[in-house]
Amino acid sequence: MVESLTTGDLRAVGARLPREDAAEKAIGAAQYLDDIQLPGMLHTAFALSPLAHARIVAVDAEAARSHPGVHGVLTGEDLPRLGGGAIKDMPFLARGKVRYMGEPVAAVAAETPAIAEAAALLVDVEYEELPAVLTIEDALAAGAPLVHDDIGAYELSHPVEHSGNVLSRQEIVEGDVDAAWADCDVIVENEFATGAQYHHALEPTGAVASFDPGGKATVWSTTQSVFRVQAEVAQLLDMPMSKIRAVSPRIGGTFGGKGGAHLQPVAVALARRTGRPVKAVLPRSSDFMSMLRRHPAKISIKTGAKADGTLVARQVEVTLEGGAYCNESPAVLGFALLMARGPYRIPNVRVTGRAVYTNKLRAGGFRGFGNPQSTFAGESQIDELAAALDLDPFDIRLKNAIKAGDTWLGGQTVEACGLIDCIAKLRAATEGRSRKPKPVAGKSRGLGIACLAHVCGLLSTAANVRLLEDGSVTLGTGAVDCGQGSDIALAQICAGSLGLDISRVNYVNPDTDASPYNWSTSGSRTTYMAGRAVATASEEVKERIFEHAAEMMECAAEDLEIRPGGRVGIAGIPDREVSFAEVSRRAHWGVGGPIMGQNALMYDGERFDPKRAIVKGFPFANLGTYVFGAQAVEVEVDEATGSIAVVEGWSAHDVGRAINPLGVEGQIQGGFVQGIGYALTEELVWEGGALANPSMMDYKAPSAMDVPPSINPIVVEHPEPSGPFGAKAIGEPGLIGVAPAIANAVADATGTRLREIPMTPERVLRALKSG
Amino acid sequence: MDTLTRANNNSSVVEDRPNIALTVNGATREAPILTDETLLDTLRVRFGLTGAKRGCNQGVCGTCTVMVDGQAVRACLSLSVNCTGLEIVTVEGLAQDGILDPVQRALVESGAIQCGFCTPGLAIAARALLNENPEPTVEEIRVAVSGNICRCSGYVKIVEAIVMATRG
Ligand code: FES
């Protein structure tokens, strides 16, 4: 038992509240996926492909099937449907070919994890090895082996422009770039490369499935969306959605890696096959080898400016390595391109991009969604341009920063925009930090900054709010809180709308049987999108309450006001009021029926300009409203070892309105540290087709010793007209500008520019040596 | 069915092993523990104490941290048979009579808990530190929790929380 939170007055919005489940988590009582135990539950192990690219000649699972303690074995033939993203190209157990080392080929359900693992080793697969495509260059080479022999045979859920190993090709053009170079006084042009980051959620990927006697499956899983799980399992296993209930337990982090189906279809199929509940939890090594990663990118970028720093033209060519299956690659590419101009007024822009298949681990959504790659290149280049023009990095950004009312690349109007405010506050906060190197015995220090933008919006969501008989409320959305704090933020929006203490709001755990609908906890959208639905549904409840109260007190509804603690009174007359409990009892037992509010919406912002045909192959009609930030780091570079230490960080973000400043700060700091890892240490490395570092020992996510003691959040609030209480987003932005800020700080400290991340000591030393 | 019976045993036969006694959160519990069984398996699977988490099972992430005779140890690397006669404290044993340990309270109040998967291990690591060193410096705190990976928080609020816990 733990005490509940309280706000006690009307100010739930803006209160620094810990998340509702914090105490439950602190005492070890929170139930995560692997904590679920069901009677008779079986455990799953997977046989993984030992080859990067091979034809499957034969699969013999007999020895595994007859192993004592084994109850079911599935191979690709048992799961004939394909899933995935825009191109439905992925079997959940390999069929016909294996396309990367670590791809699941068979799944075994047995009485213990150890039996399942032993039996999985008995699955005998005969392979005919094929030449593998391991790099972007391999994929694009003339006559390259094809990762997918016939993309045309796949079902497409969105149109994509594909050919050979290129799974998507896109372009956005504005102005006349080719002509504009002539107007530039300075042009810089460089190549950048970014690495493969692993999501590294502390909780391994997992699913539990169980059938009830009526043939309905319940599936619990580590997921960003119970509704995606329900829909994808239904499609993959040919079940009606009405026979699938998807639930989320507490989630131990996702960061974009658990947006779509992963182990759920296999767990449900095994439960169906064996008639027993089935748990599948990946050992950490398989989580590394078989799940998802961030797209490595190669980016050629050229920017031109006038002598006074006015940006004139930018051309960007992005190539993403997508791995063996399409997943979200076209969307990631599209978003990388949309962000490649940066948050600046540049009249002439051409951004083009390709995503390619390779015989490696799939790449997919990961905090930032293509934006960190583009922003690394773009913001590094702004500093190079500033250096070439002898301008201050703050000044060149302030000079070109976009403002409310400007258009984003692709034609959408930017509504609220606090970018200039972010830059100015960042400048003030870092004032006095020398931008000049202070060499101390082989160590040099420097300051670097970067700007960023992102979006929030996307697709549909819904909420319902029910007034209970005692005047408290139950709030349902279906939005999964993966740890980022959306449950408390949404409850605060509801409590704030109704003037309730936060302890009077019961947030329903996402459950497709009970929750209205939410597309996904993705794209920094939950507070903004689900929050809009919650605010509107709460308003509807408020209107019903006012109708009752007006009748009860014989006054006009317009004269009523919400008072703290769940009461409604006549404005100006303190002692004329009724409680929500009285209203609700009247509604339940006397007049009108229970009070419920609901709202459903689709992101309805402006669409990308289709008329001018400036956007080609783009997978989105519209995306969301824009959010802005500016980040800074001070670094110390050890010129003998090549190691970079981040001494202090600053991160200014226009969040529209901070519904919960404590949560906003946590998102900023957590994102910042993932950004430090992305910039300095984190990289999945392959030797041939084999992942060389599939363990937390060999893949280095930052520990408490690797990060600065101070990462200073600077919260800027330019309310978004369409946002709930003006709120926008903060889920992803904290990560996005960190890598270029560090590269810019290293250049400031040493005079040396690094254009590849992670900036490992070897790369730093090599760069320092070559000057 | 003994859920921990190993694959090389005939799985339908429960082995007749002697019970081994472990003292967990002040109470002694007995079970037919295997000689190669990790403390994490014993706690989570046998005793249903799922507070300690299995983030890596390789001794790196720290999510499985428990206290054994006052020392923070990785339950995924410890053999249960080596813990007989020792005091084992898991995160479930930190709060007393429904009152959170100051470390737990500070983690909650500082906003240091996001997904919470690292929290049980961190709470134990911090408690072990404060038992040994009631007034650690920020640097000592950072060192003490450096074996507990947190992917969500960026560590700033975790360190703030432990500083707060030293004051009560
Ligand atoms: S589970 Fe023990 S250290 Fe990771």
Ligand code: FES
């Ligand atoms: S709160 Fe998620 S890992 Fe620490």
